[in-house]
Amino acid sequence: MGSAIDRQLGSFGMKAKLLLLLNTAMTAQLLVSGCASKTSEPARAAVSKSDSPASPSTPAAPGTQQLIETAATKPSLPFDGEGWQPLFDGKTLTGWRPTLFAGRGEVEIENGLLIFNMGDPFTGVNYTNDVPNQNYEIALDAMRVNGSDFFCGLTVPVGTNNCSLIVGGWGGSLVGISSFDGMDASENETTRTMNFEQGRWYRIRMRVVPGKIQAWIDQDRVADVDTTDRKISVRPGDIEMSKPFGLACWQTTAALRNIKIRHVETPAPKEKR
Numbered sequence: 001m002g003s004a005i006d007r008q009l010g011s012f013g014m015k016a017k018l019l020l021l022l023n024t025a026m027t028a029q030l031l032v033s034g035c036a037s038k039t040s041e042p043a044r045a046a047v048s049k050s051d052s053p054a055s056p057s058t059p060a061a062p063g064t065q066q067l068i069e070t071a072a073t074k075p076s077l078p079f080d081g082e083g084w085q086p087l088f089d090g091k092t093l094t095g096w097r098p099t100l101f102a103g104r105g106e107v108e109i110e111n112g113l114l115i116f117n118m119g120d121p122f123t124g125v126n127y128t129n130d131v132p133n134q135n136y137e138i139a140l141d142a143m144r145v146n147g148s149d150f151f152c153g154l155t156v157p158v159g160t161n162n163c164s165l166i167v168g169g170w171g172g173s174l175v176g177i178s179s180f181d182g183m184d185a186s187e188n189e190t191t192r193t194m195n196f197e198q199g200r201w202y203r204i205r206m207r208v209v210p211g212k213i214q215a216w217i218d219q220d221r222v223a224d225v226d227t228t229d230r231k232i233s234v235r236p237g238d239i240e241m242s243k244p245f246g247l248a249c250w251q252t253t254a255a256l257r258n259i260k261i262r263h264v265e266t267p268a269p270k271e272k273r
Contacts, residue, residue: 064146064253067199071143072111076258077203079139083262087127088114090257099124099241099248114256116249118147122238124248131245131261133157139205140247140259144198147252148172151196152204155242158213161232162243165206165215165223168196169250175222177213178235185235190215190223201257212267221271 087095090112098107105117107125116123144151150169155162164178166185173193176185185191194217196202207214213232215223234240242248247256 067145068110068113068115068255071145071199071201071255072113074201076141076201079258079260081137081262084139084260085262086258086260088257088259093125095127095129096125097128099126099246101238101241101248105253112257114247114259115145116247116252116254116256118251118253119249121149121251122248123254124153124242124246126242126246131157132263133159133208133244135209135264136261137205137207137264138259138261139203141201141257142167142204143201143255144168144196145253145255146198147249147254149250149252150174151249151252151254152202152256153239153242153248153250154204154206155234155239155244155246155248156206156208157244158208158227158232159210162234163213163232164234164239164242165204167202167204167217168194168252172196175217177215177223177225178239179233180225180227181231182233190225192222194220194222207264207268209264209267214268224267224270 091109093107093109098104099122101119101122101124103120103122105119105123107123108115108117114125116125138154138156140152140154142152149172150166152167153164153169154167155164163180164185165176166178167175169175170186173195174186175192175194176188176190178184180188180190203216203218205216211226211228213223213225213227214221234243239248247259
């Protein structure tokens with residue numbers, strides 16, 4: 001009886017040893033394959049990264065500071081006509097103060113430029129001295145340094161009212177005057193679209209005389225409005241803080257220079273074609 005039991009136990013022991021050896025071999029195989037799969041994953045990631053390197057022929061876009069420094073070296077176009085008087089000396093904010101927009105960015109002077117750092121949403125300045133409300137023309141150079149919305153919102157007096165020339169608004173390309181008869185720059189007869197390049201100077205100009213408001217960007221006339229019996233106003237909202245004469249930008253870093261004004265008596269004649 002005892003010997004039979006011993007033989008059975010011996011048989012069971014052999015089977016247990018075989019099962020143990022088999023399990024050990026399978027575990028080792030799994031560990032080897034697992035390690036192989038883990039070590040191969042970083043190799044695939046490294047290959048995928050090297051598949052799309054930055055092209056050496058396409059340099060990174062210049063930073064804000066570099067654009068400002070470059071912009072300061074670009075010459076300004078001459079001003080057409082005579083009698084222009086400077087409103088910005090290129091060194092101080094004499095005659096100006098930052099507009100107290102909520103979330104405004106910092107206003108700086110750098111290399112002769114007036115810099116509006118990007119605000120949330122507005123940054124701008126108000127002119128603190130007297131300006132005429134009729135029979136004048138204002139001109140300046142403006143540039144979008146960073147951002148994708150209007151880089152020049154020029155608010156001016158028109159008699160006892162005010163309006164704003166918006167350059168590059170509503171997502172970056174809209175131009176127009178706010179507002180005529182309650183219709184803002186995006187919905188009246190001055191509405192148009194233009195492409196504006198980052199880092200390029202644009203000459204902005206407005207002329208206000210009795211019965212007429214005109215505006216130009218470079219040599220392109222963008223507005224020529226008969227204001228007889230028209231209701232003139234700025235768009236309701238924070239831009240009203242730019243009255244009576246101010247400059248602003250929206251969620252954009254802008255550079256401005258050569259802000260000038262002169263007296264005029266009549267509308268500009270239509271350009272010859």
